[in-house]
Amino acid sequence: MARFIMILVLGAIITYGVTSITLNEYTSQGTQNSMDDYSYNRARDIANGMVDIILMRIANDETYRVNSPITQNLNNGEATYTAENSFFDGDSLIKIVVAANYNGTTKSITAYAKSFTLELDVGMTSVTANSEVRVNGSFLIDARNHTAGGVLIPQDGTYCLWSTGNIITTGAFEGGGTFNNVDYIPQTPPDPAVIASNQIYTGGFPTTPEQVFGNYPPGSKTLKEFAQTGENGSQYVTDPALLSYPLQGVTYIELPSGDIWNNADLSGNGIIIVHNNNLNASLKNTSGSFTGLLICDEILKLKGDILGAVVSLASTPSSNYVVGNSSGSILFSKEAINNAIKKVKLLLYGFGKKRLDIKHWFE
Numbered sequence: 039m040a041r042f043i044m045i046l047v048l049g050a051i052i053t054y055g056v057t058s059i060t061l062n063e064y065t066s067q068g069t070q071n072s073m074d075d076y077s078y079n080r081a082r083d084i085a086n087g088m089v090d091i092i093l094m095r096i097a098n099d100e101t102y103r104v105n106s107p108i109t110q111n112l113n114n115g116e117a118t119y120t121a122e123n124s125f126f127d128g129d130s131l132i133k134i135v136v137a138a139n140y141n142g143t144t145k146s147i148t149a150y151a152k153s154f155t156l157e158l159d160v161g162m163t164s165v166t167a168n169s170e171v172r173v174n175g176s177f178l179i180d181a182r183n184h185t186a187g188g189v190l191i192p193q194d195g196t197y198c199l200w201s202t203g204n205i206i207t208t209g210a211f212e213g214g215g216t217f218n219n220v221d222y223i224p225q226t227p228p229d230p231a232v233i234a235s236n237q238i239y240t241g242g243f244p245t246t247p248e249q250v251f252g253n254y255p256p257g258s259k260t261l262k263e264f265a266q267t268g269e270n271g272s273q274y275v276t277d278p279a280l281l282s283y284p285l286q287g288v289t290y291i292e293l294p295s296g297d298i299w300n301n302a303d304l305s306g307n308g309i310i311i312v313h314n315n316n317l318n319a320s321l322k323n324t325s326g327s328f329t330g331l332l333i334c335d336e337i338l339k340l341k342g343d344i345l346g347a348v349v350s351l352a353s354t355p356s357s358n359y360v361v362g363n364s365s366g367s368i369l370f371s372k373e374a375i376n377n378a379i380k381k382v383k384l385l386l387y388g389f390g391k392k393r394l395d396i397k398h399w400f401e
Contacts, residue, residue, distance in 0.1 A: 077143035080115060082401075085138035085147045088117035092134050093151060093394050096121065100153060103132075115140035126150050131397055150398040156379045158331075158347075159252035161239050163197040164215060164370040165361060167337075167350040168243040171201045171235075174209035177340070177362030180224050181215030181232060186329065186373040188345060193219045195370055198232040199361075202243060202353070205235040211362070215370070243353070247311045247333045250349050251379075258384040261311060265290035270308070270381045278302065285310060285328070287381050293319035304328035304342055308378045317352045324366075330378030341366040346374040 088110070095102045104121040116139045124133035131150040138145045164181035165171070173179070182195035195216030199205050207213060213228030214221070222229040247261045248254045259267075265274040271286030278291055278299045285306025291299060292313060298320040299312055305326030312321045312334040322338040329345045335352045340362045347370060348361070362368075 074143065077141040078145065080113070081138045081140040081143045081145035084112050084115045084117050084140055085136045085145045088112060088119055088136045088138065089134055089147055089149050092119060092121050092136070093149075093396075096132060096151070096153070097394055112138075113140075124150065126398065129397065132394075146401070148400045149396060151394045151396050154255070154384065154395050155376075156251045156382055156384070157253050158375060158379070159244070159250060161200075162250065162347060162349060163200040163234075164195075164368060165199050165348045165350075167199075167201040167203070167361075168239070168353045169201065169350070169355050170203035170206070171199055171350075172206045172208075172360045173199070173211045173213070173362050174207070174360065175363040176210045176365050177212075178224055178367040179211075179213045179215075179228075179362075180367070181213075181370040182221050183216070184345065184369050184371040184374075186345070186371055186377055188369060188371075192221055194372070195221065197234045198222075198228050200234040200237060202237055202239060203235065205233055207233075209363075244349070244351060245317060246351075247313055250331075250333055255384060261288055261309070261382070262290050262292065264288050264382055264384070265311075269383065272308075272381075291319070298322050298338070301325070304332070304344070307374075308381055309333065313351070320355075329371075329374045331375050337361055339363050340368070344368045345371050346378065347371075 102121065103123065104119060107118050107120050109116055109118045117136055119136040121132060121134045124131055126133065131152050134149045134151060136147050164179055179198050181198040183191040185191060193216060198213040198215035207227050210226055212224040212226050213232065214224030215232030216222065217231040222232050244250050262274060265272040265288040269287060272288040273281060274290045275281055276292050281289065283303065283305055285304065286308050288309045288311065290311045293299060295314060295316045296318050300322045302321055302324045303326045304310060304324050305328065307329040309331045310328065312319045314335065317335045320336040320338055321334045324340050324342045327343045331346050332344060332348045334350055336355045337348065337350050339360050341364050343366060348368060
């Protein structure tokens with residue numbers, strides 16, 4: 039009997055020992071798995087955080103690049119990173135590579151980014167209007183594409199005149215442009231191929247300067263607010279007499295309802311906006327040479343020289359809408375427009391907002 043009891047006790051001890059060892063192994067493995075998961079998530083957080091830091095550095099300084107790997111301590115771990123100019127998926131981008139390490143666990147992220155730049159809506163042409171348009175006199179509109187220096191770029195232009203209303207050209211007015219990759223030399227009268235009247239603007243014609251751009255980000259500064267910062271020589275005035283010359287950046291003239299900026303000197307470059315909430319701020323009898331984008335509620339009698347493009351927002355102008363009736367010219371230039379747009383830096387801050395476009399993200 040005593041031997042039987044001893045055998046039972048020894049069996050229980052052996053069983054307990056084996057069970058304890060097994061449980062310890064499971065517990066140790068579970069603990070290790072938890073530690074590995076924690077380390078992986080921390081490494082991933084460090085990698086994501088470093089990418090965000092680099093994006094902010096590039097947003098603040100467009101020239102910021104890191105061609106040789108740099109290692110930085112971050113959140114009790116390390117992040118090794120580069121930020122180089124690259125070409126991916128047919129686009130010139132900034133390639134950001136981050137390898138993070140936490141407690142021996144590594145996590146890598148590769149991101150491709152591009153500085154955010156406003157883009158004109160696809161419907162915009164050399165002269166884009168939301169009402170009847172008249173052009174006469176010896177005015178010239180050449181909507182074939184040109185460089186910012188005025189050099190012709192073949193087969194890359196647009197309509198001479200585009201409007202939701204009638205287009206009437208008389209006198210010695212010369213108009214040219216590009217349609218279906220075919221260039222039409224300016225002539226009197228313009229070839230009908232480059233005149234687009236009674237058109238329908240997809241999505242509704244813009245009623246604000248911001249809507250002229252197809253990708254204006256919600257929640258960012260308005261163009262008026264940007265002009266008020268004075269960045270890149272920008273100006274905001276309600277009295278054009280207070281403007282400083284040459285015009286630069288975004289020049290925003292907010293006129294009282296029904297007022298006219300007469301004998302307007304446009305000398306300078308960038309983006310000029312003449313606008314109010316009633317869409318009845320007018321620009322009349324201009325002078326000077328301007329390079330960039332002109333956005334107005336109403337345009338009456340341009341007489342200077344413009345290299346870029348012109349947009350008129352008003353659907354019911356208060357007077358005869360004559361784009362040009364004397365000497366003067368508009369040469370369409372994508373480069374001049376893009377150069378003007380690039381000066382508008384819309385700083386997007388806050389949760390979920392990036393100041394650069396993230397084109398690709400690989401983990």
